[in-house]
Amino acid sequence: MITKRDTRIPRRPLLWLAAALVFVLPPMFDGLAPWVPTLLLVAITTKFWMEPRGYRLRFLPLKIALVVGALVAIFISYGAIKGIEPGVSLIIVLMSLKIFEAHTAREFHFMVMLGWVLCLCGFFLAQDLAIAVCIMIAFTLLTTALIQFYRGLAGGRIWQPLRAALTLLAQAVPLIVLFFLLFPRVTTAFRLLLTPNAVSASGFSDRLSPGSVEAMANSTAVAFRAEFPDDDVPRSIPLYWRGLVLTQGDGMEWRFREMLRSSPQFHSGGTIRQLITIEPHGEHWMFALDRPVTEPPGASLRPGNYLRSWQAIVKPRRYEVKSSLELARQDLQPLERKQLLEVPASISPRIRELAQSWSQADPDPHAIIRRALDFFQTQRFRYSLSPGEYRKNDLDEFLFRRRIGFCEHYAASFATLMRLAGIPARVVIGYLGGEFNEMGHFYLVRQSDTHAWCEVWLPDIGWRRVDPTNVVAPERVNSGFESFLERNAAAGEITPRFSRTFARQPFFAKIRLTWQTLNYVWDSRVLGFDAEAQQALTHEIGLPDVRPVSLLFLSAIIAAGFVVILATWMQFRARVQPDPVQGLYTKFCAKAARMGAPREPTEGPANFASRVSRVLPQESKRIATISNCYIGLRYARDSDASSLHALAREVQLFGSWKRKNRKSYAGR
Amino acid sequence: MNLARLPRLRPTAALGGLVFVLFATWYAASSQNNAAAYLLFFTLSSLFIVSIPHALLNVASLKATTESVKPTFAGDEVSLPVEVTNQSGKRRYGVRVQVPDSGGDEQAVDEIAAGRAARVLIRFPARARGEYEVKRLCLASAFPLGILRAIKPINCHQRFLVYPKPEGDPRLPPDRARSARNRPRTELGEGDDFAGVRAYEPGQSQRQIDWKAVARGHPLMTKQYTTEATGALYLDFAAVSGDDTEARLAQLALWIIEAERARRSYGLRLRGTEITPSLGQVHFHRCLRALALFK
Structure with missing residues (x-):
């Protein structure tokens, strides 16, 4: 029963609450209109000025006006009231107003509850590890605020509530893990009235237009991470990650077209197994080492051997896929062949002449390819990430005048030239390379690793990969960490000197690796753990086809058992350490009580000894020794161990006289 | 556990x-x-x-x-x-x-x-x-x-x-007992004339302790004085006007407080109980206790 007086909220809990709310802010500043989190920040700051003076928002019409004003402001900012961002903004605005208004104990608890809801909102806006760490800190601080609040009005030691909160959370960890693994992940049939948040990080698209790769080349965002569980990483060859196959060429622009008739190639032997954790991009494409031959759950292998997810990928997803580096020859259908040779009519005669000159010199496809690559190698083509702007029909401009570009330009122009020379060709977009993390044994592939290359069909061996970028800029294909840093430097994200001096330091390199590994674990094991992964787990621990209700029961029973064990352990930890002197004296008192001389609560040891001696005159000497030893051990400045031994012996012997007597009575 | x-x-x-x-x-x-x-x-x-x-x-x-x-x-x-x-x-x-x-x-x-x-x-x-x-x-x-x-x-x-809550008329009742008893016996307690010493009991006023004797190593003793009993006051339940028992007890409680404050020796007569006139904390609480437990 909390008294409903108009109490002020003590300063300390308010401080902890404010600290917690500050940690809730990062995802808010990232995803919301900036005035919303700023309002919360202002509210927190002002509260510390208002609270000691007793000021607060009291006037009801003003409150209503503020709420209406906030609603209007949200509507103006987002153009809607529905959806995740406006919804979260509304909660934050209400929280800010509540901070202005709150002053009682009940309202303090309400604010902490709202803080929990804000944590949840943070996870709606972003889920990466950095945000998760922020939110977990906020959660811990909210718990601390509650503990500080309920431990009493006087502050006490500053860090004690934080320690108590960390203890509670640490003890909760086994339960959290248990629930995370076993709590049934049912998908509620009715969807929340929230639009899924737009995933803007992708950058990848189903077309290759001039400049599309350029936009991503400077992005350090993670595309996916790949693990080779069988440790058969092909170290010697560059890692081409196949994404999408583009078959419709319009000169410099290539597009995806669903038209191939031939079925994808499945393969059983000689494959490389990969575990890939993909970052959400809001689309259907999935990646695998060139070329995937198995279908992960929830995805299919399309003609042209690329993967396509059934559902849009809006959260991190982990899947297993097998790839084969070499595939058997596959015939082309006549119609398919025709489509793979289509070129736009707008191609200039000069280009047509160039392609035809190659095929007339030697009709062997291998020779044509060699000539085309020679053309790129010898005609002073340059590789640059900022080649200036090309338009859709600028193939002439690129091939004969500027001769500067990067993978997308080379792949597009090469594939067009091949088609003109009579070789079926297509463009593949995906990623190339990736950074190997030695600590976590996985490849980290970033958006900046985006790459485009060509595939040509040869009558004798079938589809074959040709990467024209390789002849222009071999270092791009074999790029490593160094070039990654340079790319960063070019994008102005970190200065080259800073990155060179610090990133190479073993200590910082280790921190980088650790952070990447933690991110990977978070994305693959935590965010990627869904209903399917749970089913796989229950299968593995020998509970196939277990129903959600049984899972719920199982976790409840284990949780109950855990709580009982925890309580017993805590009780054991809180037991009073017995004091040997006090224990012996208590034993003496108990013995004396049995012999008819119980010690009064107010009786000092000396008084008690003299009284017991009167009751039991036979033991008076022993009683005096016990009493003197006890007083000495308790109150004398220097007490020695021998008197403790003497006390133990005398207490042991005390009363033996009576037992002996009783025996002799029995003997009569 | x-x-x-x-x-x-x-x-x-x-x-x-x-x-x-x-x-x-x-x-x-x-x-x-x-x-x-x-x-x-x-x-x-x-x-x-x-x-x-x-x-x-x-x-x-x-x-x-x-x-x-x-x-x-x-x-x-x-x-x-x-x-x-x-x-x-x-x-x-x-x-x-x-x-x-x-x-x-x-x-x-x-x-x-x-x-x-x-x-x-x-x-x-x-x-x-x-x-x-x-x-x-x-x-x-x-x-x-x-x-x-x-x-x-x-x-x-x-x-x-x-x-009982002390309420009523703060003026003490007229002293009827004085005429009935000529020069009632004096009560030991607070007064002017020294009458000897007695062992100290908890609750007695510290001012009366014979500190000089304590300084000489004697146990705590209180000096006793007598007062000329100018007239012991008997507070009588039966003499309080009114029908309401609680109101009468409240009046008595008020009188006890007033008498104690005025240092007038007072006694109490209730149905079945009589407390002889005296003064001091012990007596004061004894009287009020009798009121509290009155049935």
């Missing part, structure tokens, strides 16, 4: 809030298939579950003992001194001590170190005159999360007296 003696757990209003937040989190997590939100849901529920033994053990090993209560007048406040002892080896926090159904506030003890004790004074209104007994104390704590309140009832037998 004895399960039957575990404290009881009562949910607070905050539990409703928690359930709501938990449900919202679960619903959001499952409809969005958001593993991070699931993690938050599990963290919050695990935190709550783990806090249960903490809440229980926080008050389980607390003991409370009461100390004697000074008598009060009806309408005033009763102050009950309580000593709360922490018998465990861990620090305990945020304990509130309360006398259930007394209508009084609860007193907070913020923190008790292991093996230590804390003292609080619980105040509650004294209602009607009579003898009462505090049979039960409650130690309660919402620590750590304020979602559950652990309550440990503690039995005690602390009796206390509530004197």
Whole structure:
């Protein structure tokens, strides 16, 4: 029963609450209109000025006006009231107003509850590890605020509530893990009235237009991470990650077209197994080492051997896929062949002449390819990430005048030239390379690793990969960490000197690796753990086809058992350490009580000894020794161990006289 | 530990809030298939579950003992001194001590170190005159999360007296006894003429202690004086006008206070009881006690 007086909220809990709310802010500043989190920040700051003076928002019409004003402001900012961002903004605005208004104990608890809801909102806006760490800190601080609040009005030691909160959370960890693994992940049939948040990080698209790769080349965002569980990483060859196959060429622009008739190639032997954790991009494409031959759950292998997810990928997803580096020859259908040779009519005669000159010199496809690559190698083509702007029909401009570009330009122009020379060709977009993390044994592939290359069909061996970028800029294909840093430097994200001096330091390199590994674990094991992964787990621990209700029961029973064990352990930890002197004296008192001389609560040891001696005159000497030893051990400045031994012996012997007597009575 | 003696757990209003937040989190997590939100849901529920033994053990090993209560007048406040002892080896926090159904506030003890004790004074209104007994104390704590309140009832037998509320005419009644008894015997107590010494009894005025004798090593003695009994006042229940017993007792209580303040020796006559005239704290409380217990 909390008294409903108009109490002020003590300063300390308010401080902890404010600290917690500050940690809730990062995802808010990232995803919301900036005035919303700023309002919360202002509210927190002002509260510390208002609270000691007793000021607060009291006037009801003003409150209503503020709420209406906030609603209007949200509507103006987002153009809607529905959806995740406006919804979260509304909660934050209400929280800010509540901070202005709150002053009682009940309202303090309400604010902490709202803080929990804000944590949840943070996870709606972003889920990466950095945000998760922020939110977990906020959660811990909210718990601390509650503990500080309920431990009493006087502050006490500053860090004690934080320690108590960390203890509670640490003890909760086994339960959290248990629930995370076993709590049934049912998908509620009715969807929340929230639009899924737009995933803007992708950058990848189903077309290759001039400049599309350029936009991503400077992005350090993670595309996916790949693990080779069988440790058969092909170290010697560059890692081409196949994404999408583009078959419709319009000169410099290539597009995806669903038209191939031939079925994808499945393969059983000689494959490389990969575990890939993909970052959400809001689309259907999935990646695998060139070329995937198995279908992960929830995805299919399309003609042209690329993967396509059934559902849009809006959260991190982990899947297993097998790839084969070499595939058997596959015939082309006549119609398919025709489509793979289509070129736009707008191609200039000069280009047509160039392609035809190659095929007339030697009709062997291998020779044509060699000539085309020679053309790129010898005609002073340059590789640059900022080649200036090309338009859709600028193939002439690129091939004969500027001769500067990067993978997308080379792949597009090469594939067009091949088609003109009579070789079926297509463009593949995906990623190339990736950074190997030695600590976590996985490849980290970033958006900046985006790459485009060509595939040509040869009558004798079938589809074959040709990467024209390789002849222009071999270092791009074999790029490593160094070039990654340079790319960063070019994008102005970190200065080259800073990155060179610090990133190479073993200590910082280790921190980088650790952070990447933690991110990977978070994305693959935590965010990627869904209903399917749970089913796989229950299968593995020998509970196939277990129903959600049984899972719920199982976790409840284990949780109950855990709580009982925890309580017993805590009780054991809180037991009073017995004091040997006090224990012996208590034993003496108990013995004396049995012999008819119980010690009064107010009786000092000396008084008690003299009284017991009167009751039991036979033991008076022993009683005096016990009493003197006890007083000495308790109150004398220097007490020695021998008197403790003497006390133990005398207490042991005390009363033996009576037992002996009783025996002799029995003997009569 | 004895399960039957575990404290009881009562949910607070905050539990409703928690359930709501938990449900919202679960619903959001499952409809969005958001593993991070699931993690938050599990963290919050695990935190709550783990806090249960903490809440229980926080008050389980607390003991409370009461100390004697000074008598009060009806309408005033009763102050009950309580000593709360922490018998465990861990620090305990945020304990509130309360006398259930007394209508009084609860007193907070913020923190008790292991093996230590804390003292609080619980105040509650004294209602009607009579003898009462505090049979039960409650130690309660919402620590750590304020979602559950652990309550440990503690039995005690602390009796206390509530004197009648002093009300009525403050003028003392005319001294009828004086004419009846010529020069009544003098009463030892406060006065001007030294009459000897007597062993000290707790409650006697310290001013009367023979400090010179104490300085010489003698035990505590009080110097006794006599007063010429200018007239011992008999406060008689039967002589108070009115029909209402309580009002008459209130009048008597007021007179006792006034007489004591005026240092006039007074006696009390109730139905079946008579207290011979005297003065001083012991006598004062004896008279009021008789009023409190009057039936």
